[in-house]
Every structure is written in structure tokens, then in C-alpha cells.
Amino acid sequence: MDALVAGFVYEVSPIFFSSYDHWDKHRGKRFKSDSSPECTTSTTAVSSTTSVLSTDMSPVKDEKELSDYDRALYLLENNPPEQRLDFHLPYSQYLKLEECWAKIKSARNISEDQKYPYLAYNSFAEYVTVVTIPRDLHEIAAWELGIENINGARKYLASNGTNASVASRIVHAGSTTTVGSFGNYARSKKQADGTIKYKRTGATSEVMIAVEVGYSEHYAALCRDKDMWIDGQHVKVCILVCLDESPRFRNPRTRPENIGVVRERRDAMAQAVAETVERDTSRGYFGQIEYQGHKWVGDLKDAFIEVWRAKKRHPVRYQLIQNSWRSNRLPKTVGLKLRDFIPDEDWEAANVVDDSISFDGDLYVHNLRRAMETTADERYMEYISR
Incomplete structure (x- = not known):
């Protein structure tokens, strides 16, 4: 489950991200409400094959068993990065989804100022949108x-x-x-x-x-x-x-090796990537960014x-x-x-x-x-x- 719920952003420039609190302090927590049956579905794992998720590392569950409503609750509760889900839902059902999300936020003391994930509704097209933390x-x-x-x-x-x-x-x-x-x-x-x-x-x-x-x-x-x-x-x-x-982007299928400290590994990666980007930028090329055999962009x-x-x-x-x-x-x-x-x-x-x-x-x-x-x-x- 770790690969699915790691939805935080770290050490980014405050000029872009100063306005929202991140989810790392809420990672791994689950919430179950007795008042709304829909709220209990949010603990369901989502299959890595579904278009909603971009990771290869997740518990296997047939996506046919999951409704769009389930997926929406999963994304709202876990905030996996870079996901957008749009689906048709009558307004009365949207209100139930919004109520359930409000209970989750209240139980976790999630500030209303936190911008991601966000839940939106188009009342003309009757479409729900869930967007999780972006890059x-x-x-x-x-x-x-x-x-x-x-x-x-x-x-x-x-x-x-x-x-x-x-x-x-x-x-x-x-x-x-x-x-x-x-x-x-x-x-x-x-x-x-x-x-x-x-x-x-x-x-x-x-x-x-x-x-x-x-x-x-x-x-x-x-x-x-x-x-x-x-x-x-x-x-x-x-x-x-x-x-x-x-x-x-898809996460690597293998677990990271437990070698070296995170800061050293990140610095080594950043140096290698910077050299590639500098070369490509001068040519006007927007090619992939690869490091240690994996495409990170x-x-x-x-x-x-x-x-x-x-x-x-x-x-x-x-x-x-x-x-x-x-x-x-x-x-x-x-x-x-x-x-x-x-x-x-x-x-x-x-x-x-x-x-x-x-x-x-x-x-x-x-x-x-x-x-x-x-x-x-x-x-x-x-x-x-x-």
C-alpha cells in the first residue's frame, strides 16, 4: 500500500507551494464512518491497472469491483500524486460524497486551506472531478x-x-x-x-x-x-x-535498495539530471529524463x-x-x-x-x-x- 498512499511533496519552492499543507503527516491513516455506508468503501485498494492510478506497485484487486464512487473516495482519502478522476454522478449522490469527504477531513483535522486533493462538481454536465496533489x-x-x-x-x-x-x-x-x-x-x-x-x-x-x-x-x-x-x-x-x-510516468516495479542516505542519493540523481536538462535545453529538446535505468519523466x-x-x-x-x-x-x-x-x-x-x-x-x-x-x-x- 505504501506506493499508493505516498502523496506528499517535499522541499519545493514556497513561491509555488506555500499555500497548501501536505499529506505526509496523514499517510497510512484510515477513517471509517458509521453514519454513511459510502465512507467505509474508501479503505479499498485500487488496482494498478486502472487509469486512475499511475503506479505499478499496489495490492491487486479487480477494478470491476470498484465503482467510480469508490475510486473517488480512495483518491480523496489517500491523495496519491498526479491523479484526476472524472465521472457522471447525480447531484444528490455528489452531496453524499461531499459529506463523506467532510467527515474524513474533520476526523483527520485537515485544514480547509489544504488545496489537494480537491473535490469539484459540474452541475450542468453532472460530473464529479477529483484531483490529487500535482507535480x-x-x-x-x-x-x-x-x-x-x-x-x-x-x-x-x-x-x-x-x-x-x-x-x-x-x-x-x-x-x-x-x-x-x-x-x-x-x-x-x-x-x-x-x-x-x-x-x-x-x-x-x-x-x-x-x-x-x-x-x-x-x-x-x-x-x-x-x-x-x-x-x-x-x-x-x-x-x-x-x-x-x-x-x-509509472513507478519502478522494484523496491529501492536500502543503500546510502536519502540526501546523498537525491543529490547524485539531481546532478545527473541537471546535466541532461542543460544539454537538451540549449537544443530546444524536451526529451525524457532517465536515471538508473528508469524514466522519471x-x-x-x-x-x-x-x-x-x-x-x-x-x-x-x-x-x-x-x-x-x-x-x-x-x-x-x-x-x-x-x-x-x-x-x-x-x-x-x-x-x-x-x-x-x-x-x-x-x-x-x-x-x-x-x-x-x-x-x-x-x-x-x-x-x-x-
């Missing part, structure tokens, strides 16, 4: 996209002599949980991977731009997320970042950004990586305008001229390559620490 590749893809565009907006405002108060109202909020929406999405609950907000006078703020990041196999689910932000929350823009890691075969807007049937796509190589035409903007950062009702009062916002595509893909390196480190560290 750097996912988090940095969202964070850097938001930061780059906010920096572009602030540089534009500064170059046009705009009052600094306008720039200070445009804030990067990171991941944000939103409850309640418009129309058929009124009973939805969603956490974006990244958001850009506009802070109005007083304490109120409004999400203007939402960012969702995922792997290629989750593209349809990302599009449902996009619809919920645009139609349910009326954001001006939703940006999807789609990554294709191939092959997807697969090729980043493709990566693209899609920018979706309300009332637009098709997005504008910006290709970043193709066939594991950096695109020859990296974007200098992803099509955002200054007006996208400011609510329509506040636009006139802002008294600024609208124009395109710059985006450093070269820096962004460079950060993706570095995130592959730190993701390999995270995966290796978890493996040797078991």
Missing part, C-alpha cells in the same frame, strides 16, 4: 502563465503612464475555489489551476481569467472546466494548457495553449512544443487585451487605451523544461523515501 510540471505551467500575463499587463500600464492603482488591482490569485455559478451551473463547485482577478474598491474581487492545466487524455474534461468558467462564472477568458508526457511530446472566449465557438491555439522540440514560432502574445483584465463596468473609469498584452513564450517553455527536472526529482525522492 511541478502541472503547477508551474499554471503559475508561470498567470505571472507572465500579469507582468505583461503591468508593463503595458506603466509604459502608458497609467495610474498605478489600476495595475495594483490586477492580481494573480493562483488556484481559487468557486462555489455557485449562473444558470445550470448554479450548484457547481470548481477550483481553477490559476486565476487572474480584478480587485474592486473594498474587499470584492472578480475572476477575469481562469487557467486550467492537464494532460492530453483529459482534454474533454478540460473543455468541461472551460465551459463552467465561461458560461457558469462569466469569466472573460479561459486558458487551457495541454501537455502530452509520453510515456506517462517521459518525453514532453506536445504542449499547447488554447485561449477560449465567451461566444467564440473555437479557440486560438498557440503551439509551444511539437514532437518533443520547441516550436520555431513561440508566441509573443497569447491574444489577451488589457480589457480582459478589467470588468466591463469598470473599464471606462480605468481610462486606459486597450491593446495586446505581451507574453514571453521562450521563457515560458524554458520554465516547462525546468519543471520537468523538478518533477523527476519529486518522483525519485518519493520512491527512495518509501
